Amino acid sequence: MQLTLKVWRQDNPNxxxxxxxxxxxxxxxxxxxxxxxxxxxxxxxxxxxxPIVFDSDCREGICGTCGLMINGQAHGPQxxxxxxxxxxxxxxxxxxxxxxxxxAAAFPVVKDLMVDRSAxxxxxxxxxxxxxxxxxxxxxxxxxxxxxxxxxxxxxxACIGCGACVAACPNGAGQLFTSAKLxxxxxxxxxxxxxxxxxxxxxxxxxxxxxxCTNYGECQEACPKEIPIDFIAMMNRDYLKSKLANRRxxxxxx
Amino acid sequence: xxxxxxxxxLTGDISSPPIAPRHRRSSFPVVDLWxxxxxKKWIMGxxxxxLMGFVLFHMIGNLKMYLGESHFNEYAEFLRQLLVPIVPAxxxxxxxxxxxxxxxxxxxxxAYQLTRMNRxxxxxxxxxxxxxxxxxxxxxxxxxxxxxxxxxxxxxxxTITWGWANPEFVNGEPYQTITASLHxxxxxxxxxxxxxxxxxxxxxxxxxxxxxxxxxxxxFNPRHNPLRKGFAAxxxxxxxxxxxxFPIAAMTGVIG
Numbered sequence: 001m002q003l004t005l006k007v008w009r010q011d012n013p014n015x016x017x018x019x020x021x022x023x024x025x026x027x028x029x030x031x032x033x034x035x036x037x038x039x040x041x042x043x044x045x046x047x048x049x050x051p052i053v054f055d056s057d058c059r060e061g062i063c064g065t066c067g068l069m070i071n072g073q074a075h076g077p078q079x080x081x082x083x084x085x086x087x088x089x090x091x092x093x094x095x096x097x098x099x100x101x102x103x104a105a106a107f108p109v110v111k112d113l114m115v116d117r118s119a120x121x122x123x124x125x126x127x128x129x130x131x132x133x134x135x136x137x138x139x140x141x142x143x144x145x146x147x148x149x150x151x152x153x154x155x156x157x158a159c160i161g162c163g164a165c166v167a168a169c170p171n172g173a174g175q176l177f178t179s180a181k182l183x184x185x186x187x188x189x190x191x192x193x194x195x196x197x198x199x200x201x202x203x204x205x206x207x208x209x210x211x212x213c214t215n216y217g218e219c220q221e222a223c224p225k226e227i228p229i230d231f232i233a234m235m236n237r238d239y240l241k242s243k244l245a246n247r248r249x250x251x252x253x254x
Numbered sequence: 255x256x257x258x259x260x261x262x263x264l265t266g267d268i269s270s271p272p273i274a275p276r277h278r279r280s281s282f283p284v285v286d287l288w289x290x291x292x293x294k295k296w297i298m299g300x301x302x303x304x305l306m307g308f309v310l311f312h313m314i315g316n317l318k319m320y321l322g323e324s325h326f327n328e329y330a331e332f333l334r335q336l337l338v339p340i341v342p343a344x345x346x347x348x349x350x351x352x353x354x355x356x357x358x359x360x361x362x363x364x365a366y367q368l369t370r371m372n373r374x375x376x377x378x379x380x381x382x383x384x385x386x387x388x389x390x391x392x393x394x395x396x397x398x399x400x401x402x403x404x405x406x407x408x409x410x411x412x413t414i415t416w417g418w419a420n421p422e423f424v425n426g427e428p429y430q431t432i433t434a435s436l437h438x439x440x441x442x443x444x445x446x447x448x449x450x451x452x453x454x455x456x457x458x459x460x461x462x463x464x465x466x467x468x469x470x471x472x473x474f475n476p477r478h479n480p481l482r483k484g485f486a487a488x489x490x491x492x493x494x495x496x497x498x499x500f501p502i503a504a505m506t507g508v509i510g
Contacts, residue, residue, distance in 0.1 A: 008381070019381065072385035098382040105375050106270045119270035126262045170389075172375035203292055204261040208272040211375030212291035212368045214396070215462040217388035229465065237468025239292045243283035 001027040001088065004096040005040065007052055010109050017109070019098075029089040033076060034059060034066060036088055053112040061085040061224065064160030067167065068113055069100040074164035074222035082162060082224040102167035106174065106209035117163050119209040120177060126205040127198035128181045130190050149187050156183035158225040166210065168222030174210035176219040178202055179235035180227050186238060196242035203239050273374045291371060294364040299466040301357040301364075302459050306489070308354055309452065313496050319509050323429040330428045358404075365400060392458040399455040406448035413441075432500075433510030442501035453494030461486035 003024040010017030024040050031039070034056050041051035057065035061082040068083045070076035076086045091097060101109050106119035157180075165176035182199055185191035191198070213232060220229045259279050277289045287293025315333075318326045336346035386394075414432060417423030422434035436442045464482045503509045 006382070069380060069382075072380065072383050073387070100380055100382055103376065103378050103380055105273050105377050108270065116269050118266075118268045121266065122264050122268045122270070125265055170376065170384075170386075170394075171372035173372070201261050204277070204290065205264075207291050208261075208264075208274050208276065209270055209375075210273075211372035212295060213466075214368075214372070214393065215458075215465045216386075216393050218386060221387040233465050233468045235468075236292055236295065236466055239290070240287070240296060240468070243286055243293075 001029070001091070001093045003027055003036075003091060003094075006096060006098045007113070008100045009052070009112050010101075012111060013108050027088050027091075029087065031088045032059065032084055033068070033070070033086040033088065034084045053110075053114050055114045056084055059084040062160060064162040067102055067115075067162045067164055069102065069167060071098055074102070074168040075162075075224050079221070080224055080226045082160075085224075102163050104163075104166045104172035104210070106172065107163060107166065115163070117161070119174070120161050120163065122209070123174065123178055123202050123205050124181060127194070127201040128185070130185060131194060143189050145188060153184050153187040156180040156187070156227065156231055159184070159223075159227055160225060162224060164222040164224060165219035165227075168218040169211070170216060170218065171211035171214055173213050173219075174206050175213045175232045175235065176223065176227060176229065178206045178210075179231035182235050182238065183231040186234070196238065196245040199235065199238040200242040203235065203242075274371065291368060294368055295466045297360055298364045298368075299463040301361040302463055304353065304357040305361065306456065306460060308357075309456070309493050310489075313493050316500060317496065319429065319432070319500060319503070326429040327427070362400070362404065365397070369397060390458070392454040393462075395454060396458055399451040402448060402451040403455060406444070406451070409444075410448075433504050436501045436504030437507075437510055439505055442505045445501040446498050449494045449497040452497070453490045456493060457486050457490035459486075460489045 005022045005024055006019045007022060008017055009020045022040055022044075024036055027036050027039070034054070037052060037054060044051045054068065055065050057063045059066075061084060064082075066083040067075060070083070070086070075081060075083050077090055078086050099113065101107075101113045102115045102117075107115040107117055110116050159177060159180035161177060163177070166172055166174050169175075182202055185198065186195050215229070217229055220227065261276060261279075277286075280286050280289075287296060315329055318329045333347055334344045338345075392399075412418045413420040413423070413435060414428075417425065417431070420431075420435060422431055422438075424430050436445060461482055469482075500509075
């Protein structure tokens with residue numbers, strides 16, 4: 001299979017950037033999208049040219065490092081799949097494939113197809129954890145978790161933080177990521193003590209970097225872990241509750 | 255656990271550029287909601303419900319047109335005399351008008367500010383064509399349908415309520431004013447277009463508010479049940495559909 005690639009090249013964050021066209025020859029059906037780019041890069045290196053910079057790590061769809069806008073779709077045409085798990089059998093011979101980085105104010109381009117997603121780290125740092133006191137380890141089954149709560153929390157915890165939701169959203173909104181991270185803790189008994197402080201802090205940190213939700217639903221279609229926008233509804237409700245709950249607590253000395 | 259006056263400071267190496275300033279938290283939750291985009295969506299959702307109530311009852315009241323001139327004019331007079339003598343004549347009407355005006359101002363202000371924020375969050379557009387998967391045309395055109403409805407509303411008030419620049423306007427004779435105005439095919443056509451825009455706006459809005467107002471009921475859950483899409487389609491079709499029959503009836507001479 002032979003493909004024509006239109007790839008975004010950008011030398012540094014301040015470079016305006018441009019598309020360059022490459023031929024990918026001898027592409028096998030069973031190659032992953034990233035392996036196809038590896039092969040293109042080998043040819044570029046042999047020709048003495050700068051290889052295409054892109055992010056990748058585990059290449060088994062669980063780390064959230066890779067992520068490309070392929071023909072206008074985050075992570076390409078296959079639903080529920082990261083770029084590394086997208087196989088070339090999804091493309092046909094002679095096709096032109098356009099590859100762009102995620103685009104959002106919060107995700108500045110580092111180089112070519114690689115973006116800086118540290119705004120996600122800021123959201124997690126502001127409350128995406130459970131404060132644990134040190135001491136003797138507690139019995140594993142001491143805190144009972146209802147099965148449906150555990151299952152739903154696990155659905156939310158499937159988020160790998162790849163940023164496809166932000167990339168697919170016309171508003172560059174980070175709601176699906178933030179709501180998944182919130183739901184994964186807020187649904188469990190261990191997360192209840194800090195629930196409303198966490199919600200308030202993480203939502204307000206998100207709003208420093210990301211746009212707002214217009215309920216388009218593009219994020220849940222793009223999400224490689226198929227996280228539903230129900231979690232955004234839950235976040236919206238918890239945020240309002242947090243404004244009331246935290247107000248009651250703010251009368252205390254702190 | 256205690257609430258703090260500010261969101262926690264950013265630590266570590268966060269190199270993403272912020273698009274909004276950090277807000278100090280107020281002692282009044284409503285001030286915080288106004289400063290937050292999630293809070294502004296709450297305001298849009300609640301004012302949206304108020305405006306949905308208005309368009310529904312406005313449509314139901316207008317159905318009196320089919321019962322004839324005296325029924326319609328009696329209904330108009332009834333609105334002016336609501337709760338008289340507890341309140342003076344047109345008192346309740348003015349309370350409703352002030353509430354509606356506030357809802358419109360808040361709804362439009364939030365929409366404008368959120369749009370500005372969203373543009374800032376995506377400063378560089380995708381250079382290649384985007385392939386949208388989930389979003390429908392009604393959702394993508396909310397801003398345009400909203401602007402069309404807003405402009406139509408001003409023109410509708412000016413010609414039918416206040417009677418500016420409307421040769422058909424007769425003060426105190428609402429049935430005659432509305433049927434004679436709508437008899438003109440250009441006026442009637444504009445009413446039909448504006449109501450199509452209203453239908454689109456209502457379709458996305460009345461689906462969307464369940465999401466924005468955080469409905470967790472499984473009955474309204476998009477994964478489990480299409481009820482809320484059905485509600486949205488039904489509400490939009492009933493309101494816009496019935497409204498569209500009025501200019502058609504006036505143009506074809508069924509009423510007037």
